[in-house]
Amino acid sequence: xxxxxxxxxxxxxxxxxxxxxxxxxxxxxxxxxxxxxxxxxxxxxxxxxxxxxxxxxxxxxxxxxxxxxxxxxxxxxxxxxxxxxxxxxxxxxxxxxxxxxxxxxxxxxxxxxxxxxxxxxxxxxxxxxxxxxxxxxxxxxxxxxxxxxxxxxxxxxxxxxxxxxxxxxxxxxxxxxxxxxxxxxxxxxxxxxxxxxxxxxxxxxxxxxxxxxxxxxxxxxxxxxxxxxxxxxxxxxxxxxxxxxxxxxxxxxxxxxxxxxxxxxxxxxxxxxxxxxxxxxxxxxxxxxxxxxxxxxxxxxxxxxxxxxxxxxxxxxxxxxxxxxxxxxxxxxxxxxxxxxxxxxxxxxxxxxxxxxxxxxxxxxxxxxxxxxxxxxxxxxx
Amino acid sequence: xxxxxxxxxxxxxxxxxxxxxxxxxxxxxxxxxxxxxxxxxxxxxxxxxxxxxxxxxxxxxxxxxxxxxxxxxxxxxxxxxxxxxxxxxxxxxxxxxxxxxxxxxxxxxxxxxxxxxxxxxxxxxxxxxxxxxxxxxxxxxxxxxxxxxxxxxxxxxxxxxxxxxxxxxxxxxxxxxxxxxxxxxxxxxxxxxxxxxxxxxxxxxxxxxxxxxxxxxxxxxxxxxxxxxxxxxxxxxxxxxxxxxxxxxxxxxxxxxxxxxxxxxxxxxxxxxxxxxxxxxxxxxxxxxxxxxxxxxxxxxxxxxxxxxxxxxxxxxxxxxxxxxxxxxxxxxxxxxxxxxxx
Numbered sequence: 145x146x147x148x149x150x151x152x153x154x155x156x157x158x159x160x161x162x163x164x165x166x167x168x169x170x171x172x173x174x175x176x177x178x179x180x181x182x183x184x185x186x187x188x189x190x191x192x193x194x195x196x197x198x199x200x201x202x203x204x205x206x207x208x209x210x211x212x213x214x215x216x217x218x219x220x221x222x223x224x225x226x227x228x229x230x231x232x233x234x235x236x237x238x239x240x241x242x243x244x245x246x247x248x249x250x251x252x253x254x255x256x257x258x259x260x261x262x263x264x265x266x267x268x269x270x271x272x273x274x275x276x277x278x279x280x281x282x283x284x285x286x287x288x289x290x291x292x293x294x295x296x297x298x299x300x301x302x303x304x305x306x307x308x309x310x311x312x313x314x315x316x317x318x319x320x321x322x323x324x325x326x327x328x329x330x331x332x333x334x335x336x337x338x339x340x341x342x343x344x345x346x347x348x349x350x351x352x353x354x355x356x357x358x359x360x361x362x363x364x365x366x367x368x369x370x371x372x373x374x375x376x377x378x379x380x381x382x383x384x385x386x387x388x389x390x391x392x393x394x395x396x397x398x399x400x401x402x403x404x405x406x407x408x409x410x411x412x413x414x415x416x417x418x419x420x421x422x423x424x425x426x427x428x429x430x431x432x433x434x435x436x437x438x439x440x441x442x443x444x445x446x447x448x449x450x451x452x453x454x455x456x457x458x459x460x461x462x463x464x465x466x467x468x469x470x471x472x473x474x475x476x477x478x479x480x481x482x483x484x485x486x487x488x489x490x491x492x493x494x495x496x497x498x499x500x501x502x503x504x505x506x507x508x509x510x511x512x513x514x515x516x517x518x519x520x521x522x523x524x525x526x
Numbered sequence: 527x528x529x530x531x532x533x534x535x536x537x538x539x540x541x542x543x544x545x546x547x548x549x550x551x552x553x554x555x556x557x558x559x560x561x562x563x564x565x566x567x568x569x570x571x572x573x574x575x576x577x578x579x580x581x582x583x584x585x586x587x588x589x590x591x592x593x594x595x596x597x598x599x600x601x602x603x604x605x606x607x608x609x610x611x612x613x614x615x616x617x618x619x620x621x622x623x624x625x626x627x628x629x630x631x632x633x634x635x636x637x638x639x640x641x642x643x644x645x646x647x648x649x650x651x652x653x654x655x656x657x658x659x660x661x662x663x664x665x666x667x668x669x670x671x672x673x674x675x676x677x678x679x680x681x682x683x684x685x686x687x688x689x690x691x692x693x694x695x696x697x698x699x700x701x702x703x704x705x706x707x708x709x710x711x712x713x714x715x716x717x718x719x720x721x722x723x724x725x726x727x728x729x730x731x732x733x734x735x736x737x738x739x740x741x742x743x744x745x746x747x748x749x750x751x752x753x754x755x756x757x758x759x760x761x762x763x764x765x766x767x768x769x770x771x772x773x774x775x776x777x778x779x780x781x782x783x784x785x786x787x788x789x790x791x792x793x794x795x796x797x798x799x800x801x802x803x804x805x806x807x808x809x810x811x812x813x814x815x816x817x818x819x820x821x822x823x824x825x826x827x828x829x830x831x832x833x834x835x836x837x838x839x840x841x842x843x844x845x846x847x848x849x850x851x852x853x854x855x856x857x858x859x860x861x862x863x864x865x866x867x868x869x
Contacts, residue, residue, distance in 0.1 A: 290703075393715040394790075395589075395722030396842055431556035431835065431842045432722065433581050440577045450708045462725045466580060 180361060182368075183342035186333035189352050194220045197231075198352055203331030204311050205425060213330060215352055233306075233328030238355040241304040245291050247487060248334060249308055250276050251496035252350040255363050260284075261354075263302045266291045272483020272492050294318040300325055306353065308332050340405050340412075340498035341368060347496065370499035371412075374506055378414040381510040387417045388439035388469060390427070391449035392461055397435040398449070401428050406447070409498070413505040418442060432463065444476070444509060445469035446522070452479050454525050476508050478521040490521045533807065533814060540821040544594075547828040551590045552582065554837040588729045589722040590828065595736050596721060596789050597827025599781040601799030601819040602743055606778050608800055609750045609812065610771065611683055617797030618782035621687035622670055622694065623663040624796075627786035628717070629694040630662025631655055635713045636698075636705035660735070660783030666690050667775055719790035719846035721831055728788065735784040742777035743816065746770055750812045793846050794853045799823040805860045826853065 181188055186202035195216040203211065211232045216224065218236050228234070243264040244250065250273055253259045259275055266288040268280045279285050286302060289295035296318050299307070307329045309319055319329050330353075334346040344367055351360020387410055390399030400406035402422040410417040418439050422428060439445075445467065451457045454475065457464045464470055478490035494501055497520075504519040553564055559578045567579035575583060600618065607616040607623075618624050634654055670690050674683040702710055724732065749770035752760035757767055782796065800815070803822045807814060827849075834848045 392723075393711070394718065394720035395585075396715075396720075428840075429842075430840045432585060433556040434840045436581060436585075437557050437577050461723070462727075463584065466584075 180357075181345060181348065183339055184334075184337055184345040184348075185342065186337055187346070187349050189215075189348065189357075191357075195224075196352060198235075198330070198349070200331055200333060202336045203333040204313055205336055207314065207333075209314075211331060213328065217355070233330065235306050235328050235330075235353065237353060239305045239353045241302070242306055242308065242353070243288065243299060243302060243304040244308040244332075245288075245294075246310050246332065246335075247271055247492035248495045249332060249350070251493050252347045255347060255496065256350055256354055256356050256359060258350075258354050258356070263304055264288045264299060266294055269485040270487040270492075272485070272487040272489045274483075277484055292316075294322075296321050300327075303327065306330060308350075308353075310335065334495055338403070338405070339408055340501065341371060343405065343495045344368075344498050367497065367499050371502055374499060374502045375412045377513050378412065378502075378506045378510065381414045381513060383510075384414055384416040385443040385509045386439075386441075387415045387509070388435070388442040388445045388467070389417070389447050391451060391457070391464075392432060393449075395432045397430045397432055398427050399430065399435070401426070409502055409505055410446075412502055413509055415444070415505070415509045436463065436466070439467065441468045443469065443472075444474050446476050446505070446508070448475055448477055448525070450479050451477065452525070457525070473524060473526070475525045476519075476522045477525055478523075480523050480525075481521050494521060533809075536806070537817070537821070540818070540825065544821055544825050544828070547825055547832075548590055548594070551593065551828045551832050552586045554832050555581070555586055555835055556838070556840055556842070557581070558838060584725065585722060588724050588726060589831065591729055592721045592724050592732070592789060593827040593831045594824040595732060596785050596792060597795060597799070597823035597825070597830075598820040599736055599739065599785050599823070600792060600796040601803070601823025601826075602740070602816065603778040603782040604796035604798075605800040605803075605812070605815060605819050606743065606746075606750070606774050607796075609753055610774050612753070612756070613684060614801070615684055615797070616687075618663075618778065618786075619791070619793060619796055621684070622666045622690040623778060623782045624786055624791045625691035625694040626663040626666025627659035627783050628662070628791055629666070629697060630658035630660070630783075631716060631787060632698045632701050632713055633662075634658045635716070636701040636709045655787040659787030660779055662694075663783040663786070664775070664779040666694060667779060671771070671775065716790050717846075718844035719792045719849075721789055721827075721834075721845055722842070724788055732784055732788050735780055739777050739780035739784070742773050742780065746773045746777060747812050747816060750774070754810055754812075790846065792849055794850045795823065795827065798853050798857045799826060801857055802826070802860060 186200065188199045188201070190197045190199070195214055198213045198215055200211040200213075201207075212230070213233045213235055214231050215235050215237045221234070221236055240261055241263045242253070242261045244253070244262060245266055247270050250259075250262070250271060253262055254273060254275055259279065262276065262279070262285055264286040265271060265280075267290060268285060268287050271277060271280060276285065286298055288299055299322060304327060307319070307322055307327055309316070309329050310332050311319070314331070323329050332346065332349065334343050337343045337346075345364055347364050348357065348360045351357045388399075389406065390397060392398075399419060401424045402417070402420045403424065404427070407417050407420055411420060419428060448457060448464075451460060454470065454473070457470065457475070469475055478494075479488060481489045483489060483492075490501075500520045503514060503517055504522040507514045507517050507519050508522060553559070553561065557578070559582060563578050564582050567575070567582040570579050570583075572583070603623070604617040607618065607621055608614060610616075611621070670683070670687045673686050677683060677686070702713065749760065749765050752763050752765045753770070761767060785792065799822055800819055803815060803819045804810070806822070807818050809815065830845060830848045830852055833852065834843045834845045836843060
């Protein structure tokens with residue numbers, strides 16, 4: 145109760161403080177079609193000259209609410225009043241201090257060259273990128289505990305301009321406390337996008353936060369070009385190797401469904417993913433018998449869960465050794481490409497660089513098409 | 527009172543039902559396999575197996591045997607606990623044996639990732655899970671027994687068992703908070719229960735521990751029958767209470783502990799099978815009840831597994847859900863119908 149009262153006064157104080165210096169009302173939003181988003185469905189940026197509005201539509205699967213944020217420079221903000229209730233947050237751009245909560249947000253900051261604005265992260269051990277790792281090691285990035293239970297005290301103490309969160313259902317209590325302390329929280333829904341390029345396009349979301357829209361566009365365009373080039377190269381292949389994916393937990397085999405981004409990579413790499421005709425959200429959970437019957441002689445096996453070697457697979461379940469891909473050493477995984485503190489690089493960089501992921505898979509399935517390319521994420525298990 | 531003769535008849539029927547269900551269980555699964563292939567697969571050399579024959583020989587057969595061991599073993603440990611504590615609500619789950627085993631497994635799976643290094647590699651074999659689960663259940667049950675030796679009330683003993691269960695689950699929570707996503711996932715999937723995860727080498731180890739447990743159970747039949755009438759009566763019959771208790775505990779731990787380690791915490795079976803059997807046999811003589819519980823447990827588990835495999839679909843349900851969904855209403859129905867609990 146006592147804490148509640150103190151918190152109330154703190155919030156009331158902060159809230160009052162921010163309302164100073166208000167001059168004129170924010171002009172109504174013109175529906176200009178500056179929305180430069182080609183693939184992503186989860187966000188849009190409406191540029192209105194003096195300010196822009198960032199709208200997040202799909203922060204989590206089946207989300208019913210949308211979130212609107214005003215992105216405005218400090219100079220413009222000083223001349224403007226805010227219809228606070230109409231927006232979920234007013235963010236002064238360019239952002240100078242940021243807290244992000246998923247490793248997938250880190251590459252965007254680095255590609256835009258603003259990694260020094262990162263002040264805190266939950267689970268810093270998962271971060272693999274060398275640049276950010278060095279900053280964590282020298283104490284420039286604070287550890288915020290676990291994503292599901294953020295260390296609110298440290299976060300309030302950091303007082304970032306914005307917290308980029310991701311929500312499974314938008315019911316995080318620690319994020320509510322942060323919002324009440326007038327720190328804007330933006331949900332990043334890159335993981336709910338349906339295609340690899342749509343996920344990568346979320347770099348434009350970060351570009352908007354840093355007033356670096358053009359740079360973000362340029363980065364994305366080059367990734368998009370690389371991706372399409374790679375896809376065209378793959379289309380030249382005459383054979384389509386059959387592909388199995390995933391692994392068992394107990395006797396249930398979890399594998400990506402045909403409409404997932406993983407399956408799309410396999411399609412774009414011109415391979416025959418054995419479950420390409422399935423659809424649905426989440427992954428398929430199939431009985432061992434079905435998978436064995438269908439994929440026993442698959443020529444490739446990609447991403448067998450977290451297993452790091454053939455020996456690991458064999459120890460976990462002797463059935464694995466019966467697959468042709470196991471016998472022919474044709475199992476490839478990204479589990480062995482990790483950072484200094486054990487974070488898997490694919491989970492961090494894979495979303496931002498779909499071009500590299502696609503090239504890796506092309507190199508594995510059609511080695512003759514990319515003779516000089518060295519796979520970045522995927523390595524054969526041995 | 528039903529005569530000895532009709533028991534023999536019931537036993538013959540149960541054995542036939544068990545054999546039939548065993549065959550049904552092997553022939554049902556996600557893919558349909560012809561009966562000729564099933565028959566041939568028993569005689570094909572391991573190196574020349576087709577994928578369907580491989581499924582029969584190395585997936586469905588060990589799974590069916592595991593189902594028999596799990597059903598009968600849990601039923602028997604439930605019977606042992608109910609007789610020893612003279613309480614119809616006793617069972618491996620209620621008395622903290624399962625939670626003890628869960629703690630052991632949690633320490634191996636998640637403790638390894640917290641402590642890491644050499645400890646993790648030493649403890650990653652299937653043997654370590656059996657040892658940890660058996661040790662865990664032994665420690666928890668011994669603790670329950672030591673504390674309960676000071677209280678006479680059987681309800682208090684059950685509550686103590688539940689409290690120990692809470693303590694172990696609290697430790698598991700702390701471990702899960704600090705463990706890696708992978709090991710957490712591994713532990714959660716272990717918690718769903720699974721019969722189809724065992725290969726022949728593991729089935730052999732399981733069978734070995736199971737047989738030792740059964741031997742201890744058979745040794746204690748006489749003392750179980752004396753205990754039915756109360757500890758003071760058993761003492762007056764010249765029974766060494768401490769020794770018999772130890773043997774019964776050892777038997778329960780070996781059975782419930784190894785089952786929990788290999789197949790996960792299977793709910794309901796341990797508590798319900800003895801009651802269902804008593805309704806059918808109408809006796810409290812353990813010489814008859816033990817083999818009856820063995821057969822009945824095996825039969826129920828084979829039925830549950832056949833349903834969990836959702837024949838001819840690509841999916842499997844967690845066995846734990848099926849045992850509770852099918853079993854609990856059956857017990858309620860039996861009790862309502864008979865209007866009393868035979869105990």
